[in-house]
Amino acid sequence: MPSELRHWVDRGQSYPLVRLAGVLDEHTTAPVRSTLLAELADQPEAVLVDVTELRVSHPGSVAVLRDVLDETRDWPGSHLALCGAADVSVWRPSGWPVWPDPAGAVAALGPPDPERRLSLDLEPAVGAARRSREMITEACARWEQPGLAGNACIVATEMVNNVVAHVGTPMRVLLALHGETMSIGVRDRSAVVPTFGGPVAPTSYGGRGLLLIDSVSARWGHLRLDDGKVVWACLEADHDLSRSLATGMTDPVPG
Numbered sequence: 001m002p003s004e005l006r007h008w009v010d011r012g013q014s015y016p017l018v019r020l021a022g023v024l025d026e027h028t029t030a031p032v033r034s035t036l037l038a039e040l041a042d043q044p045e046a047v048l049v050d051v052t053e054l055r056v057s058h059p060g061s062v063a064v065l066r067d068v069l070d071e072t073r074d075w076p077g078s079h080l081a082l083c084g085a086a087d088v089s090v091w092r093p094s095g096w097p098v099w100p101d102p103a104g105a106v107a108a109l110g111p112p113d114p115e116r117r118l119s120l121d122l123e124p125a126v127g128a129a130r131r132s133r134e135m136i137t138e139a140c141a142r143w144e145q146p147g148l149a150g151n152a153c154i155v156a157t158e159m160v161n162n163v164v165a166h167v168g169t170p171m172r173v174l175l176a177l178h179g180e181t182m183s184i185g186v187r188d189r190s191a192v193v194p195t196f197g198g199p200v201a202p203t204s205y206g207g208r209g210l211l212l213i214d215s216v217s218a219r220w221g222h223l224r225l226d227d228g229k230v231v232w233a234c235l236e237a238d239h240d241l242s243r244s245l246a247t248g249m250t251d252p253v254p255g
Contacts, residue, residue, distance in 0.1 A: 003027045003057070007035050014106045015046040017083075021053035029064035034226045036068050041187055041223060041230050042119065043076035043174045045112045048105050051091070052084030065094035074219055075185055075232035077178050081105040116143070117176040124164045124171065132156040132173045136184075139175055147237045148182045151216040155233045158209040159186040162231075167192070169228070181218070185232035193222045193229055 005022035016039050024032065039047050049065075056062060069080060082098045083105050085091045091098050099105040120135050122128040133153040140149035156173060163171045169189035176183045194210055213220055213233055220233035 005031055007031075009039065013048070013102065014112055015048050015109065016044050017048045017050060017102055019050045019053070023055050023057050024061045024064075025057040026061065029061055033064050033068055036065075037071070037223065037225055038227075040068075040072050040076055040078050041225055042172070043117055043176050043183070043185065044078050045117065046079035046081065046105075046109050048081050048083055048102050049096075050084045050102060051082055052086075056090055059090065059093070062091060062094050065091075065096055069095050071223060074234060075183055075221065075223055075230065076174065077176065077183055077234075079109055081109070116178075117174075119175070120173045122160065122171050122173060124168045126164070128164055128171075129157045129160040132160050135173065136175060139177075140182075143177050145177065145182065145237070148235050151235050152182055152184055154216050155184050155213050155220075155235065156186070158212050159184070159231055159233075162186075162194075162209055163188045163190075174230070174232075180237055182235045183232060184235070185223075185230045187225075187228065187230045189228040191224070191228060193224065194231055 003023040003025050005020065005024070005028040007018060007020050010017040010019065018035060018039060020032065022028065036047065036049070065082075072078065080096050082091055082094065082096045083100070083102045085098050088098050097105075097108075099108065118135060118139055120132060122131060133156060136152045136156055137149050140146055140152065152175075160171065160173065163169065163186060167188050167190040172187045174183075174185040174187065216235065217233040218236045220231075223230040223232065
């Protein structure tokens with residue numbers, strides 16, 4: 001008989017609280033991963049997971065939490081915390097901090113700062129990249145990070161234009177400031193992930209979008225989801241390539 005796993009998300013808390021109940025074993029690790037990545041994909045500052053009613057049938061099953069931690073270490077940059085563990089030693093291999101209850105985790109994390117995280121839902125239409133640049137430019141001015149605006153607009157333009165030209169699904173642009181680092185992500189509904197083989201030959205046609213992103217980003221990657229993916233990049237203020245690459249920042253021409 002398949003193991004039973006139930007989950008529900010309480011978004012009425014300071015941070016999303018995912019409650020897991022049932023059995024964590026080789027049959028239920030996949031839905032646990034899917035549930036957590038679905039919450040993390042929208043870049044909350046933190047996600048809390050209540051395991052009070054979750055039983056671990058085998059110690060190796062906890063590795064799914066370590067995998068989620070590793071997959072999302074750079075994007076979306078959310079803090080992760082477990083709550084309600086009766087035996088802390090069982091959960092220690094996950095690498096997650098463990099708190100007796102959600103209140104203790106929230107007290108340690110401090111209050112959220114929603115002003116440092118923005119999102120914009122867009123349709124795959126001409127003008128989508130321009131709207132993303134407008135959000136970024138305004139946010140960088142408000143956050144007093146004008147030095148990040150140029151490269152951030154380059155990254156967003158390439159990511160959004162890729163969805164418009166090749167994916168054709170609605171998308172969500174995600175922007176967040178983490179100290180001196182800015183993260184940008186575009187979530188779409190395609191499972192096809194980007195591949196990058198390095199510099200493109202001068203005589204080749206296309207393929208320069210990822211080269212631009214790689215050139216101006218400190219790091220970039222993607223996050224696979226059950227219903228699509230997030231392509232993300234992290235920018236740091238010491239990159240100065242935006243002036244030389246800005247000429248590549250164009251929108252698609254209406255057909």
